[in-house]
Amino acid sequence: xxxxxxxxxAAAVVSLGGTAAQAAxxxxxxxxxxxxxxxxTQAHDIGRQELQNHFGDKIETPYLENVAEGPDAxxxxxxxARSGCELIFTTSFGFMExxxxxxxxxxxxxxxxxxxxxxxxNVTSYNSRFYQGRFIQGQIAGQISKTGVAGYIAxxxxxxxxxxxxxxxxxxxxxxxxxxxxxxxxxSWFDAGKEADxxxxxxxxxxxxxxxxxDSTAPMQVAAERGIHAFGQASDMIEAGxxxxxxxxxxSWGPYYIKRTQAMMDGTWKTQSTWDGLIDGILTMxxxxxxxxxxxxxxxxxxxxxxxxxxxxxxxxxxxxxxxxWLKDGETADxxxxxxxxxxxxxxxxxxxx
Amino acid sequence: MELIVAVLLTVTTAATPxxxxxxxxxxxxxxxxxxxxxxxxxxxxxxxxxATAQLSGNPYLGxxxxxxxxxxxxxxxxxxxxxxxxxxxxxxxxxxxxxxxLSGMIxxxxxxxxxxxxxxxxxxxxxxxxxxxxxIFNQDIIFYLSILSVxxxxxxxxxxxIGLQLRAIGDSHGSxxxxxxxxxxxxxxxxxxxxxxxxxxxxxLSLVYTPQWVENMSAGRGWIALALVVFASWRPLRxxxxxxxxxxxxxxxxHAQALGFGIPSQFLSALPYLATILVxxxxxxxxxxxxxxxxxxxxxxxxxxR
Numbered sequence: 001x002x003x004x005x006x007x008x009x010a011a012a013v014v015s016l017g018g019t020a021a022q023a024a025x026x027x028x029x030x031x032x033x034x035x036x037x038x039x040x041t042q043a044h045d046i047g048r049q050e051l052q053n054h055f056g057d058k059i060e061t062p063y064l065e066n067v068a069e070g071p072d073a074x075x076x077x078x079x080x081a082r083s084g085c086e087l088i089f090t091t092s093f094g095f096m097e098x099x100x101x102x103x104x105x106x107x108x109x110x111x112x113x114x115x116x117x118x119x120x121x122n123v124t125s126y127n128s129r130f131y132q133g134r135f136i137q138g139q140i141a142g143q144i145s146k147t148g149v150a151g152y153i154a155x156x157x158x159x160x161x162x163x164x165x166x167x168x169x170x171x172x173x174x175x176x177x178x179x180x181x182x183x184x185x186x187x188s189w190f191d192a193g194k195e196a197d198x199x200x201x202x203x204x205x206x207x208x209x210x211x212x213x214x215d216s217t218a219p220m221q222v223a224a225e226r227g228i229h230a231f232g233q234a235s236d237m238i239e240a241g242x243x244x245x246x247x248x249x250x251x252s253w254g255p256y257y258i259k260r261t262q263a264m265m266d267g268t269w270k271t272q273s274t275w276d277g278l279i280d281g282i283l284t285m286x287x288x289x290x291x292x293x294x295x296x297x298x299x300x301x302x303x304x305x306x307x308x309x310x311x312x313x314x315x316x317x318x319x320x321x322x323x324x325x326w327l328k329d330g331e332t333a334d335x336x337x338x339x340x341x342x343x344x345x346x347x348x349x350x351x352x353x354x
Numbered sequence: 355m356e357l358i359v360a361v362l363l364t365v366t367t368a369a370t371p372x373x374x375x376x377x378x379x380x381x382x383x384x385x386x387x388x389x390x391x392x393x394x395x396x397x398x399x400x401x402x403x404x405a406t407a408q409l410s411g412n413p414y415l416g417x418x419x420x421x422x423x424x425x426x427x428x429x430x431x432x433x434x435x436x437x438x439x440x441x442x443x444x445x446x447x448x449x450x451x452x453x454x455x456l457s458g459m460i461x462x463x464x465x466x467x468x469x470x471x472x473x474x475x476x477x478x479x480x481x482x483x484x485x486x487x488x489x490i491f492n493q494d495i496i497f498y499l500s501i502l503s504v505x506x507x508x509x510x511x512x513x514x515x516i517g518l519q520l521r522a523i524g525d526s527h528g529s530x531x532x533x534x535x536x537x538x539x540x541x542x543x544x545x546x547x548x549x550x551x552x553x554x555x556x557x558x559l560s561l562v563y564t565p566q567w568v569e570n571m572s573a574g575r576g577w578i579a580l581a582l583v584v585f586a587s588w589r590p591l592r593x594x595x596x597x598x599x600x601x602x603x604x605x606x607x608x609h610a611q612a613l614g615f616g617i618p619s620q621f622l623s624a625l626p627y628l629a630t631i632l633v634x635x636x637x638x639x640x641x642x643x644x645x646x647x648x649x650x651x652x653x654x655x656x657x658x659x660r
Contacts, residue, residue: 034458034569036465065458066570151612157619184611185619191573192564194604197368201608204360217466218564239466240566351616 027261028085029063030076032092033190039215040234043251044091050254069094074101081106087264093158110269115160117339119271129277131167132306133249135313136299137231138171140246141209142179143295151202152183153212153219157353159341161213166345167313183350192218236286248286278307319346362489367563369601370500371555375579376593377503378551385544386524388653390446391431392552393576394453399424399556401457404567407470417557424553425546432545436538439655458569469565496558508590524649527656537656585634587647600630
């Protein structure tokens with residue numbers, strides 16, 4: 001019931017994007033949350049605006065907000081495909097199968113799905129190596145935390161999220177080998193109340209650093225209230241916690257959207273799997289704040305090392321949670337394993353939901 | 355001890371909006387009207403409360419305006435379904451959809467702005483009691499109102515003449531009309547009460563629960579409140595039990611996860627719903643009593659044609 005309603009609402013608030021002439025190319029966006037969520041979807045919407053500004057009235061960029069993952073998504077994507085969109089960006093992991101299904105029915109329309117791993121003739125996947133930023137965050141947490149335990153508010157047990165948890169922990173353990181994290185799954189991308197409850201539960205159980213893989217600023221607010229530190233997610237959340245945020249992973253999708261739209265206009269658009277990182281500028285770190293200078297120094301050095309390829313967050317020796325060896329000394333993880341990651345590394349205080 | 359108090363405090367925060375919204379809807383349904391617009395009224399109450407508090411700097415004014423906004427929104431439902439006799443189910447659904455869209459529009463400029471929090475009011479002497487002091491006597495005004503609403507609604511429905519009339523209308527509006535009771539007027543008042551409660555529940559979300567405005571921040575709580583009313587078989591005390599049970603299991607499962615018991619999180623996330631339904635069905639298992647409590651003319655339109 002709720003999902004249907006959300007979809008209906010979403011349908012009711014379709015923006016008309018630009019008011020360009022009829023010849024304008026339609027580039028369409030499907031969002032899982034609200035464009036003003038302060039996190040994930042906002043980052044995509046900023047990218048969309050950059051795209052719009054770049055091409056001016058040559059393109060229109062309609063978007064649908066609050067599209068639930070699942071059958072509603074398929075309806076929303078299909079509506080866009082039917083309404084003359086030439087390129088459709090679907091910006092949530094759960095839109096992967098619906099995107100592929102619709103793409104089969106509309107072979108002439110081009111699709112781009114964010115954070116997935118499947119492609120087809122007219123479906124490209126694009127992603128950002130968020131785990132690079134999470135490794136830096138982990139290192140900071142390892143230095144700053146007094147209890148040696150961080151709280152991780154997670155959304156759904158998909159490879160993307162599991163990879164983030166592992167990378168954060170490996171970063172923390174690189175400075176404090178005994179570092180632990182407590183994971184709480186809220187089974188939602190965006191529910192401010194639930195995220196706040198999870199944050200409170202974690203703080204009540206003694207964590208003094210919060211990090212999140214959900215989209216609202218509620219955990220940052222709870223951290224500010226309780227006087228601990230936290231990391232922002234997807235967008236700079238410094239406004240929600242001026243004295244709380246240590247840094248944030250900022251997604252900047254604009255350049256990618258511009259590049260792909262240009263490729264489509266030039267007729268050079270091809271199916272591909274893009275997985276860019278710090279070096280490509282698709283991922284940037286918010287200023288390092290609220291931490292001692294030496295920690296800041298370390299964070300910046302790590303960022304530079306990851307950017308120039310000197311350091312790979314997943315470098316052995318790494319042991320899986322069950323005690324078996326995953327990476328030998330000096331060995332780095334390949335992208336295939338990372339993209340399908342469905343196991344924890346040693347030190348996560350949680351059992352991975354399967 | 356400190357952990358227990360902290361956990362229970364989170365539980366009261368989680369339960370209060372459900373309790374308030376459900377208590378309002380209970381009165382509405384007892385009068386024979388089914389308003390499925392609870393979610394919409396909550397979210398409109400939330401955005402208006404936040405905006406008012408933010409602009410005026412006064413969270414109490416915010417809460418008041420949130421309640422009034424919920425009430426105004428419910429009057430829209432009242433006008434359509436009671437005066438123009440539209441289908442109640444469809445009208446209620448439309449109200450929810452409108453509320454979600456409208457609140458997003460009103461709130462667009464308030465996203466990400468720091469909120470104004472409703473501070474707790476300590477009740478002298480009682481607040482210093484161990485355990486119950488911080489839990490019950492050092493809370494914000496909306497919490498006190500939610501508890502008052504349980505007492506008030508119980509007393510009103512089962513101890514006053516007009517409460518009896520309201521239940522009579524809910525059971526058989528034709529007979530009540532024949533007796534000379536004003537069906538439409540009473541239903542209007544009930545719907546408005548439901549609106550005030552839902553609006554306050556919304557104000558609690560944006561002024562206490564998470565003092566900020568984000569779109570769709572009601573996140574389905576209106577639907578949970580609606581379900582609570584039915585599973586509590588329209589009894590105020592059972593709604594209270596249901597709301598707190600739901601809140602307790604919601605918070606409890608988060609703690610269970612943080613402790614790392616290794617129970618699948620999908621199961622834990624579903625647990626509040628399962629546990630609440632199970633318990634409320636068990637306590638409502640007496641079929642005769644349940645039938646007696648069910649408003650017989652629920653969701654039926656009434657036209658005073660004689």
